Amino acid sequence: MKIGQIRQSLSGFYDIYSDGQTYRTRARGNFRKRKITPLVGDQVEFDSTTLQEGYLLKVLDRQTQLVRPPVANVNLAVVVTATTKQEFSTNLLDRQLVALEVAGIQAVIYFAKTDLLDDETYAQREQLAQRYRQIGYPVIIDRTAFSKASLAAIKKELAGHVAVVMGQTGAGKSTLLNHLQPGLDLATGEISQALNRGKHTTRKVSLIPIADGLVADTPGFSSYEVFDIAANELTHYFPEFVQLGQDCKYRGCVHINEPHCAVKSALADGDVLQSRYDNYLQFYETIKNKKVIYNKKK
Ligand SMILES: Nc1nc2c(ncn2[C@@H]2O[C@H](COP(=O)(O)OP(=O)(O)OP(=O)(O)O)[C@@H](O)[C@H]2O)c(=O)[nH]1
Numbered sequence: 138m139k140i141g142q143i144r145q146s147l148s149g150f151y152d153i154y155s156d157g158q159t160y161r162t163r164a165r166g167n168f169r170k171r172k173i174t175p176l177v178g179d180q181v182e183f184d185s186t187t188l189q190e191g192y193l194l195k196v197l198d199r200q201t202q203l204v205r206p207p208v209a210n211v212n213l214a215v216v217v218t219a220t221t222k223q224e225f226s227t228n229l230l231d232r233q234l235v236a237l238e239v240a241g242i243q244a245v246i247y248f249a250k251t252d253l254l255d256d257e258t259y260a261q262r263e264q265l266a267q268r269y270r271q272i273g274y275p276v277i278i279d280r281t282a283f284s285k286a287s288l289a290a291i292k293k294e295l296a297g298h299v300a301v302v303m304g305q306t307g308a309g310k311s312t313l314l315n316h317l318q319p320g321l322d323l324a325t326g327e328i329s330q331a332l333n334r335g336k337h338t339t340r341k342v343s344l345i346p347i348a349d350g351l352v353a354d355t356p357g358f359s360s361y362e363v364f365d366i367a368a369n370e371l372t373h374y375f376p377e378f379v380q381l382g383q384d385c386k387y388r389g390c391v392h393i394n395e396p397h398c399a400v401k402s403a404l405a406d407g408d409v410l411q412s413r414y415d416n417y418l419q420f421y422e423t424i425k426n427k428k429v430i431y432n433k434k435k
């Protein structure tokens with residue numbers, strides 16, 4: 138029995154990386170009975186006779202689990218945010234950040250398409266980047282898109298992590314992945330020619346080693362339509378509110394109507410971003426009314 142990590146899943150085969158080797162395996166039938174679908178990123182126990190023939194025996198406990206892309210144990214997400222006036226939205230950015238906080242996944246923000254900005258807009262984005270850094274989120278922004286420095290900065294963040302790239306349609310996720318890994322043939326929705334039995338297309342998901350980290354080659358979607366939390370918990374997922382909230386007069390203050398609220402006074406002093414607070418209010422109301430949050434910009 139060996140232990141390894143699923144690095145690729147395709148048509149019922151699982152490629153498991155263990156001790157410098159990749160083993161192709163199939164899952165034993167009992168997985169289906171137990172309703173466990175092995176996921177790329179899973180740490181697993183397996184048996185193998187050759188590199189081509191083996192059985193996946195057991196999926197070990199997961200740290201995290203994403204649905205889109207279906208990857209386990211992701212602990213970092215690169216949030217690709219297009220910065221052009223037409224596309225940029227702090228609402229979308231904050232929504233993704235909250236979803237990641239809820240999932241327990243670290244976020245790195247990448248500001249894309251900076252080459253399309255005029256100087257004034259670029260300066261605004263840079264200022265905003267600084268504010269997000271103060272909250273604790275690394276932000277990668279460079280006047281030159283895909284500069285050596287910005288790619289190196291992303292690679293540094295990826296080191297030691299299992300990561301996904303997320304962001305709106307057209308934000309620049311695939312383009313970024315291709316710059317991080319030149320020659321990468323993004324395989325989203327690819328039909329497996331050797332293995333497809335003609336019933337339906339097979340989605341391949343794999344984790345590719347980039348700069349001492351692993352990145353899912355399938356970008357994720359940002360459409361976390363609803364936060365699976367109660368409205369009064371939302372404050373826990375705004376890191377700057379967590380810290381400030383310790384000085385609110387009322388325990389369990391949600392920073393809306395309570396007097397002597399440290400978050401609201403920091404907002405009045407300009408120490409909390411107005412856009413973050415506005416988005417907080419909007420998410421709060423949405424969760425409270427149990428409405429679905431739809432993406433405004435598609
Ligand atoms: N000028 C400029 N264009 C970019 C940049 N990044 C991406 N683009 C362009 O934006 C368009 C969308 O980029 P993609 O990488 O396909 O976006 P995506 O996020 O993968 O989109 P989906 O696959 O639809 O989710 C493409 O035409 C890219 O060439 C950038 O930094 N600067």
Ligand SMILES: [Zn+2]
Nearest residue numbers: 385390392398
């Ligand atoms: Zn408060």
